[in-house]
Amino acid sequence: DTAVSQTPKYLVTQMGNDKSIKCEQNLGHDTMYWYKQDSKKFLKIMFSYNNKELIINETVPNRFSPKSPDKAHLNLHINSLELGDSAVYFCASRDRGQMSGYTFGSGTRLTVV
Amino acid sequence: DQQVKQNSPSLSVQEGRISILNCDYTNSMFDYFLWYKKYPAEGPTFLISISSIKDKNEDGRFTVFLNKSAKHLSLHIVPSQPGDSAVYFCAAKEDGGSEKLVFGKGTKLTVNP
Numbered sequence: 001d002t003a004v005s006q007t008p009k010y011l012v013t014q015m016g017n018d019k020s021i022k023c024e025q026n027l028g029h030d031t032m033y034w035y036k037q038d039s040k041k042f043l044k045i046m047f048s049y050n051n052k053e054l055i056i057n058e059t060v061p062n063r064f065s066p067k068s069p070d071k072a073h074l075n076l077h078i079n080s081l082e083l084g085d086s087a088v089y090f091c092a093s094r095d096r097g098q099m100s101g102y103t104f105g106s107g108t109r110l111t112v113v
Numbered sequence: 114d115q116q117v118k119q120n121s122p123s124l125s126v127q128e129g130r131i132s133i134l135n136c137d138y139t140n141s142m143f144d145y146f147l148w149y150k151k152y153p154a155e156g157p158t159f160l161i162s163i164s165s166i167k168d169k170n171e172d173g174r175f176t177v178f179l180n181k182s183a184k185h186l187s188l189h190i191v192p193s194q195p196g197d198s199a200v201y202f203c204a205a206k207e208d209g210g211s212e213k214l215v216f217g218k219g220t221k222l223t224v225n226p
Contacts, residue, residue, distance in 0.1 A: 004156070031212060043157070043202065043216040056213055090156050094212075101147050101159025102214065 003027050006091050006105040013081055014113055021076045021108045023091030031055075032074035033092040033102065034066060043090070049074050050096060081112045116140045117205050119217035127225055132190040134220050136203030139184065143215075144208035148177060148188050151200045151219070160201075161188070165208075193224045 004025045013019050025032060033056075034046040048056035049068045063079045078085060088109050092102040118137045126132045136146075144165040149157035163170040163177045163186065170177050176189045190197055203217040 033212075041218050043204075045213040045215075048212045050212075058213070092156075096212070101149065101162060104149075104156030104158070106154065106156045 003103050004091055004093055004105040006089075006108050008108060009106065010109050010111075012111045012113065015081055015083060017081050018077070018079045019081060019110070020078070021089055021091075021110070023074045023076070023105060025072055025091075025093040025103070027093055027095075027103060029093035029095045029103070030071055031094045031096045032068065032071070033094070034074065034076050035090040035092060035104075037088040037090065037107070039087070046089075047074075047076075078110075081110075083112050086110055086112045115217075116143075117203055117215050117217040119201075119203055119220050121220050122218070123221040123223070125223045125225060126193050128195055129192045132188075132193045132197065132222055132224065134188040134190075134201050134203075134222065136186045136188075136217055137184060138186075138205055140205070140207065140215075141184070142207045143205040145206040146177070146179060146186050147204045147206070147214065148175075149202040149204060149216075150197075151202060157202055190222075193222075195224045195226050198222055198224050 031050045033048045037043045046060045047066045052068045065077045067075045088107045090107045091105040094102045147162040148160040150160045151157040161175045179186045200219040200221045202219045204214040
């Protein structure tokens, strides 16, 4: 009954590979996000989708492509992985009509070697 | 360009005493502030929030104070418990409908029994 679930939890891959991280929420929220926590521990927004429509794209390289097949899912595909992509990626969701906080997933630790 | 700053990377307090976590911001367009708590290998969880039209919000042991003129907010935890040991993130949302949260780097709180 996890509210926001991400898979996989850990991902180790070689430079140049293409990988995907999946996110699903069962809260009925209409807005979903991807955040990245880098080595300096900053949590920064990458993308936001509202009802499958992209509403925020924060100067993220084109190698990152979010896909939202429906409002309960927001997947992140990364092409040609680089060492600097190593980070923890968090998916989150929110009901846009509410001012309360987001619900985050438990994160995916991506390590590029 | 850190718009949300948590200048203390760590804080250690004794059980039963007060914990005070501080946060400063630079963007005067922020109109809503949130605190998140994060345990290792988990996603951030929403703790408490405050609108810019208020100067205090209380929820059980947790109180957030906002000083708009100083662009400063603080989270008070009274009494502190060992289970409160976690990383606390301050976050802010900009007025004008932007969906993104801007996070500080976090403060690691350790409550000693």
